[in-house]
Amino acid sequence: MSSSVLLQTRDLSCTRNDRLLFEHLDIGLEAGQMLVVEGPNGCGKTSLLRILTGLRLADGGEVLWRGEPIDRLAGDYFEQVNYVGHHDGVKHELSCLENLRLARAMGVPSQLDLDDVLDRVNLYAYGETEAGSLSAGQKRRLALARLIATDAMLWILDEPFTSLDKASMAMFSVMFEQHLQQRGVIVMTSHHDISLPTQALQRLQMGMTS
Amino acid sequence: MFLLRRDLLLALRNRAEYAMPLLFFVLVITMFPLALGASPELLARIAPGIIWVAALLAAMLSLDSIFRSDFDDGSLEQILLSAHPVAVLVLAKVCAHWLVTGLPLLLVAPLLAEMLGMPVAAQATLLLTIFIGTPILSLIGAIGVALTVGLRKGGIILSLLVLPLYVPVLIFAASATENAATGFDPSAQIYMLLAFLFLATSLSPWATAAALRMSVS
Numbered sequence: 395m396s397s398s399v400l401l402q403t404r405d406l407s408c409t410r411n412d413r414l415l416f417e418h419l420d421i422g423l424e425a426g427q428m429l430v431v432e433g434p435n436g437c438g439k440t441s442l443l444r445i446l447t448g449l450r451l452a453d454g455g456e457v458l459w460r461g462e463p464i465d466r467l468a469g470d471y472f473e474q475v476n477y478v479g480h481h482d483g484v485k486h487e488l489s490c491l492e493n494l495r496l497a498r499a500m501g502v503p504s505q506l507d508l509d510d511v512l513d514r515v516n517l518y519a520y521g522e523t524e525a526g527s528l529s530a531g532q533k534r535r536l537a538l539a540r541l542i543a544t545d546a547m548l549w550i551l552d553e554p555f556t557s558l559d560k561a562s563m564a565m566f567s568v569m570f571e572q573h574l575q576q577r578g579v580i581v582m583t584s585h586h587d588i589s590l591p592t593q594a595l596q597r598l599q600m601g602m603t604s
Numbered sequence: 605m606f607l608l609r610r611d612l613l614l615a616l617r618n619r620a621e622y623a624m625p626l627l628f629f630v631l632v633i634t635m636f637p638l639a640l641g642a643s644p645e646l647l648a649r650i651a652p653g654i655i656w657v658a659a660l661l662a663a664m665l666s667l668d669s670i671f672r673s674d675f676d677d678g679s680l681e682q683i684l685l686s687a688h689p690v691a692v693l694v695l696a697k698v699c700a701h702w703l704v705t706g707l708p709l710l711l712v713a714p715l716l717a718e719m720l721g722m723p724v725a726a727q728a729t730l731l732l733t734i735f736i737g738t739p740i741l742s743l744i745g746a747i748g749v750a751l752t753v754g755l756r757k758g759g760i761i762l763s764l765l766v767l768p769l770y771v772p773v774l775i776f777a778a779s780a781t782e783n784a785a786t787g788f789d790p791s792a793q794i795y796m797l798l799a800f801l802f803l804a805t806s807l808s809p810w811a812t813a814a815a816l817r818m819s820v821s
Contacts, residue, residue: 450821473687481678487617499606500686500693573758582617 433600486526611700707739
């Protein structure tokens, strides 16, 4: 493998409740590339993403970041990763700004001012609002705002467009594109058709293993 | 430390929820004089035991809140994926938990001890045992919560898991207070409690972090 590959899996397999979800999965992603994982419900997309983040252990094979297994890198890997899963990970009792400040404290803060971050996701007016009183789509935008509030190379996104309107989807597509231009890496699942530059795009079609 | 501040802030905004264990503590203890009748000597003799058992139960009640809401809204995943060591973050969360649940017990305990007619000499020792003992309860409890947070009905399993582990704390704390009440030196038991505290502080965060990883995956 060439050294430019950042995220790589080797012979990855995963079972859930004695059911094989996938096996012999090899992925290789270079800087500036994006992987879209597609497939029907229950085919193991979320499990794959969680294995890539290190939240879940693979039943076989390994995940490598710059050629090193992620379980050995631990904290050094986690500061490179930004994960937005099914749950927004937004504290309802805290305001939007407090939520973002917390996210920054836990990762590596980016250069952007927090007001600018909120502005980028169209939540500028809601800085002091309690996150619990936001709508589902706004909470999702706040969760995705974490991506630019911190400096992580690898974005792992599980259905990032859930409950977003068309304008927001376009907005985040632009944001993803910028991240790829800055040599970032994105892995995401999505049921939505997204307009993204194809040269950097890889698709992984997952299906029920029969 | 930001996590400590966050949890305190959350507790402040959910005041009512965190006041429950304290109210429970006070109520359980006031039940005893009512049930046992007016016999001051008896009450004074069993006071340390009553206060400590009530403290254990109050701690049990509040344990689930350490990780439950974080687990439900996905914040726990973010904590586990943080660039900082998870054990340190866990320690911060347990500190916050103790500050909002253990410390209030310490503040109302003198009143309750007085109500049960405990000798003044024993009250200082009682407070000391609560001061040393309740952090141990939070630390041990955190392991239990971390193990059960992924289960839908973890509550009962949690008490079965954690209460036996609380027994040593209960024994030494109650016996220290009793020694003080009868005029003996309680320092042996206090040292034992301190040893438990140091042991729990050094081991519990790691065990909790490992258990959280298991629960989340």
